[in-house]
Amino acid sequence: IAQSSWIKVGETVEVTGFSGSWFSANVVKKINGNKYLIEYLNLKTEDETKLLRKEAEISCIRPIPPNIPQVKSYSLLQEVDAEISNGWWCGVIYKVLSNSKYIVFFRESSEELEYDHSQLRPHQDWVDGKWVKASM
Template sequence: MAPSNAAANNYEQYHQSRMEMMSKAIKAIAFKKQETTKVFQKGDEVEVARQEYGFIGSYYTATIISSVGAYHYRVKYHTLSNEEYAPLKDVVTATEVRPLQPHQHEFMRGDNFCLYDMVDVFSKDGWWFGFISGKIGQEYYVYFPTTGNNIAFPPRMLRFHQEWSNGKWIFPPRQGQIFDLY
C-alpha cells in the first residue's frame, strides 16, 4: 500500500531534519583535532586525518617513519603516492594521527547498516566519513557533509565509524532506523 501524500511529506521533512542534524554532528567531529593521548613509535601503523580543504573527513593508513620534534611525525602512506608513484611521505601533526581502527568483524560490516548510521567508506585511497542517507537495492547511499556528495556504495566498502577517545575506540551511538518506513 502506497503512503498518503501527507505521510510522504511528513517523512520528507523528518528525513531532511535528520540529514541536517547528522551533517552538523559529522562536521563537528571531522573538523576537530585528534586527541594526542598516544605517543607513536617508528613502525607503528596509524590513520592520518587529512585537514586540507577537499580532504577533511578522510583518513589514510600510514606507517610512522620517525618523530619530528615533540608534536609531529614523519609518515609513509600506504595508499597515497607521489608523482613517481612511490609511497607518499609527509610530516603531520600529532593531532592528525590516531591508531589503526580495530578490524570490524563480519557482523559489524556487510548488510547491517541502518539509515543515519555513521560510517566510513573506502574510496579514493582512504576512508571517508559520512552517514547512511538511503538504500536502493543492495547499495547504500552515503552522504558526506564535508564535501556535499551523496554517493551509492556496495556494503563491502563500508565500516561503522569509530572515534579515538581517551585512549580507546568508541562507536558513536547508532542513529539509524530500519529502511522500510511505510
C-alpha cells in the same frame, strides 16, 4: 594534550587528510615531541615513483580502528566510513538499497554516492586515547 606513547616507529596508523578523511600510513620516525614522519601506504608522490612521505602532528594521527564484528546491514542515518581513493571518509547512510548497496551522504561535500556493503565500515572516533563507536 595528545598522548603519543602508543605511537611506535614502524607501526601502521591512520593520518587525517582533508574533509575528515583518514589514510593508512607507517610511522617512519619521531621528529620531535609532537611531530612524526609518516609514509602513506597507498598515496604516491606526484611523479608516482614512490610512496608519499610527510610530517604529521600527533593530533592528526590515530591508531588503525579496531576490527569490530562485520555488521550484516547498515541502518538509515547510521554513520559509516566509506572507502574512497585509498582513504576512509565519514558519511551517513541516506538510503538503503537492495543487494547490500547503500546511498551514503557526505556532509562536507554534500554529495550522495552509492556503495556496496564491502566498501563501508562502522564509523568510530578516537577520543582521549580510546575508540568510541558512533551513535546512531
